[in-house]
Amino acid sequence: MASRWSGLLAAVTRDVAAARGLARLASASAGSARSRTAARHAVVRAAHAACLAQLTEARATTRREITRHYLRESTRLAADIAGVAGVQAPGAAGAPWRDWAPVEPSVGGGGGLLRIGTIGSDRPGECGPNVPALLPLLDRTHLTLTGDRAVVDGIIAGLLLRVLGSTRPGDVRITVYDPEHLGGGLAGFAPLGAAGLLGFVGPGGLTGTLDDLVEQIRRINESVLAGEYASLADITAAGRRRPEPWRLLVLLGDAATAAELTAAQRAQLDRIVRTGIACGVHVVSRGLPVRPGPAVESVTVAGGRVRCASLAALPVRPDPAPPAGRVAAFCRELAERLVAGPPPVRFADLAPEKLWTHGSAAGLGAPVGAGPDGELVEVALGDDPPHALVGGPSGAGKTNLLYAWLGALTARYSPDELALYLLDFKEGVSFARFAPSPRDPSWLPQVRLVGVNINSDREFGLAMLRHLADELRRRARAAKRYDASKLAELRAEDPGGHWPRIVAVIDEFQVLVTGRDPVAAEAVNLLEDLARRGRSQGIHLVLASQDVSGIEALWGRSALIAQFTLRIALPKARRILAETNTAADAVPRFHAVVNTDSGVPDANRIVRLPDAGDRAGWRVLQDEQWHARPDGLPPPRLFDGDAVPVFPAAGHFPDLAAADPDGRTGPPAAVVGETIDVRGRPAVVRLGRVPGRNLAVLGSRTGEACAVLGSAARSLAAQVPAARFSIACLDGDADHAARLLHAALPDAHWYDPDTVDELLTELADGLTGAVPDQPHYVVGYAFDAVAGRLADKPAGGGPTGHERLRAVLARGPEHRVHLLGWWRTVPRLRDDLGGIGARFDAIGAWVALDVHGGELGPLCPQPGGPDWYPRPHRGLFFDRSVHRTPELVIPYELPADAA
CATH class of the missing domain: 3.40.50.300 (P-loop containing nucleotide triphosphate hydrolases)
Incomplete structure (x- = not known):
């Protein structure tokens, strides 16, 4: 029993040992598996951590790129929006308050979008204050x-x-x-x-x-x-x-x-x-x-x-x-x-967007300023109203008004549509800027004539009126050919003709028409004829005055004043408007009353004028027109009463034949000065084989007398290089001028008081011989200075010097001998010609300087002599073969004298 228990115990012991061994083996196997699992878990955790790190970096990189792109795009978008907003809401409509200022738009402008704030948030980098929010x-x-x-x-x-x-x-x-x-x-x-x-x-x-x-x-x-x-x-x-x-x-x-x-x-x-x-x-x-x-x-x-x-x-x-x-x-x-009141319109606002877009067949129209409502007020010239009367006292702005009107007209009408004739009778150069000058070679293409500083040269104003009267007759003849009653019809019937409307502006015109002399009488008659008949032929008059006497001169001519239905009265102007119209007394400075019904109160329009006298603004307009002028357009004729014309250095005149009033070519022409007329032609004496073709210079102003003789001789030498010249300097005061002429004509023979008898003897003796092939020009400085010597009887008998002189004057031109002589008074010339009963027909042409008109009676067909009084650097020229009455001339300044 015991052994069985022992065996059983041993068996159990063995089984337990075996089980323990198996358990230890299983435990070892499980530990190895745990180690392997832990290793795998570590690898997985490391990979996960790496993935997380990569993902985090990728996210950060993406976020940075997105942020940068967003910032770029948002900045660009904000700039674009701001630019659009600036167009839609410019200036005062869209500026932030710190930058705000009123901005007046152009006429008809305004009415855009209006800013009320900014779009978006205030955070940096996002659409914010730079993007305005706009409302209509x-x-x-x-x-x-x-x-x-x-x-x-x-x-x-x-x-x-x-x-x-x-x-x-x-x-x-x-x-x-x-x-x-x-x-x-x-x-x-x-x-x-x-x-x-x-x-x-x-x-x-x-x-x-x-x-x-x-x-x-x-x-x-x-x-x-x-x-x-x-x-x-x-x-x-x-x-x-x-x-x-x-x-x-x-x-x-x-x-x-x-x-x-x-x-x-x-x-x-x-x-x-x-x-x-x-x-x-x-x-x-x-x-x-x-x-x-x-x-x-x-x-x-x-x-x-x-x-x-x-x-x-x-x-x-x-x-x-x-x-x-x-x-x-x-x-x-x-x-x-x-x-x-509204601000005055700017001078630049009077001009249209494009130059020369208007036609003048039916009339002229251009603004001169703005009305109380800010609208431009246009002033017209045509069939009705045909002419204008402008008035205002000194300082009222008359010249400024004329500048504004001329600027607006010339900006609208090309030189083919408009021709301007400008006269300024006050002592100034208001219109000189429209003609070329050494400082500014440009000119206003529509201007044909400019007269300045002519308060003492009314004859130039009369010459312009005569020129316009000739143009009126030319247009009337053309209209008759086409059975046209006015300019618009003539231009339609004769499209190839050159028929621009003519505007003649006469500032301070009362200087021309005031007085009882022949100049004033003829000027008023011409003005009346031009005012009455000019409207139908496209000729318009603009008469301006600051003196009521000029207006009164017109009021006495009812037929004349009735034609000036356009009246422009500046502050305090008198007798421009109707007697019952007192509007000019109430308008302030820089304003004018524009009336198109002869000054009747109901037709008044109040105009505020721009500042048109600014030279810089005018220069821009004039320069633009000058560069647009047609090819071949000649510059305007500028007559400056204070300037003396300079004789050409070579003595040549480009169109001397045109100096003849009938446009004829003929015998050589002695240039005695420049005529005071529209063309600025030379005044000449044709010296042909005709009795009386001699020249007498009369007066005691030595410099001007020598200038007349010098220009006459130089011009003859330029035309007849083979001609013979004799220079007789008979007064010491003329020695310098005579020697300058002798230097210019080196082949000329020189005579003085001691040898002048020899010259006269030779000339008188030659009158009985054959006529020479070339003319002989005798230039005598102050013949009256040797009167005593010429009166002496020769020791051996024979004619006196005076008698020889008279023979040369009487018969010399027929033998190509022409005498150009200077006498310091008319009585001394008469004495040299034979005394009280002397005949003056041997002096066919004369230039009188400081000689009164009454003294010139014997030399002039006008009873009692011409209506003339001496003026500095002016002469009265008469050539009995071409003149009915004497004309005014300006003696040239000779090149050597200018030097």
Whole structure:
């Protein structure tokens, strides 16, 4: 039993040992498996950590790239939006308050979008304050605002200030209905009331205000749009000035106020909202009901942000209200400007966009300034009115007015359509800028003639009138050929002809027509004929004066003054308008009264003139026209009464044949000076084989007498190089001039007081021989200086020097001997010719300097002599073979004298 237990125990022991061995083996195997699993877990954990690190870095890199791209795109987008906003809301309409300043647009401008704040958040890198939020208003929509009242009122104040600052003064009128604060909410705009731009309406005034706006809409639709335009905006889009202002009705109310509106008031408000935009009537409402619709923009303010449909519900951070001080200061300045009247139109505004786009067949029209409404006022010249009378005292702006008118005319009409003749009789050079000069070679292409500093040379004004009279006759003959009664018909019948309208401007014309001398008498007769017949042939006169005496000279000629139906009176002008018309006494400086009905009060138009005298502005206009001038267009003739013409260095004149009044060519011509006429031709004496073809220079002004002789001899030498010249210097004062002539004619023979007898003897003896092939010109300086010697009887008998001189004068021209002599007085010439009963027919031509007209009686066919008094550097020229009456000439300045 014991052994069985022992065996059993041993067996159990063995089994336990075996089990323990198996257990240890299993435990070892499990430990090895755990080790392997732990290793695998470590590998997995390391891989996971690596993946997480890579993912984190990738996420960070992606975030950085996205952020950079977002910043670039958002910056670009913000710049694009800001650029678009700058176009849609330029200047005062879109600038932040720190940069805000009013900007006056061009005529017809204004009405763009208006800034109310900025789009987006304030965080750096996101669309923020640089992207403005813009709302439409003028010509586009009505506004209704709800929410935080303080913010809403700030938005309304900002919109009003931007509207006023981005439109022209007076183009916006505001009515504020504020029953709660009675206008106190917009008190900064109160100064506009003085200029009629702002009105506050109390609780009892709303009905009248709404009724008035409805009536304005009806009137504009009926009388302004008149079925031709759909809206006022279409009128400005067509290039015309806006005919009506914008009218803003600002309604500041609340729920209680809204409840008090009557059915009639609501109906009128609905009519305004429905029909007002086309007529420039807009509603800006806070707290009062405005019927929703496509033309109504709703703005909601909540939580410091603004939302509205036109901004796609984007959150908008509103701008603060404009600074109260800036609002009040701007409104005061605007009111003062409007009370003072509209600003003058600029000189540049008188010109059209393109040069020379108008035709003058039917007449001329151009603005000279702006009316009280800012519209340009056009002044016309044509069949009616044909001529203009301009007047005003010194300093009233007459020259400025003429500059404005000429600038507007020349900008519209090319040289083929308009020809200008400009005279200024006062001591000045107002019109000289339109002709070329050493400082400025350009000129105004329409100008044909300019006369300045001619207050002492009325003959030049008379010459211009004669030229116009000749042109009138030429046009009348052409019209008769085509059976045309006026210029428009002539141009239609003769399209290839050159028939521009002519405007002759004579400033201080009273100098020309005042007096009882022949110049004034002929000038008035010519003016009357041109005024009466010129209208049909396209010749128009503009007479300007600051002296009432000139106007009085015309009032005595009723047939003449009646033709000047266009009257322009500057402040304090006298007798320009009708006797009962005192408008010129009331207009301020820089204004004028334009009247096209001979000064009748009902035809008055008040014009504010631009500053047209600015040389820089004129230079721009003139330079543009000068560069556009047609090829071959000659410069205008400039006559300056203070300038002395210079004799050509070579003695040649390009068209000497044209100096003959009949246009004939013939014997050599001695040039004695320049005529005072439109062409500026040389005054000549034809020296042919005809009795009397001698020249006498009369007067004691040595320099001018020597200049006449010098120019005559030099011009003859240029025409007849083979001619013989003899120079006799008989007075020491003339020695310098005579030697200059001798230097210019080195082959000339020289004589002095001691040898002049030899010259006269030779000349007298030659009168019996054959006629030479070439002429002989004898230039004698001061023959009267040797009168005593010429009167002496020769010791051996024979004729005296005087007798030889008379023989040469009488028969010399037939033998090609011509005497060009200077005598210092007419009595001394008479003595040399034989005394009291002497005949003067041997002197066929003469130039008188400081000799009075009465002394010239024996030499002139006019009874008692010509009406002439001596003037510096002027001479009276008469050639009995061509002249009926003497003409005025200017002795040339010789080249050596100029040096």
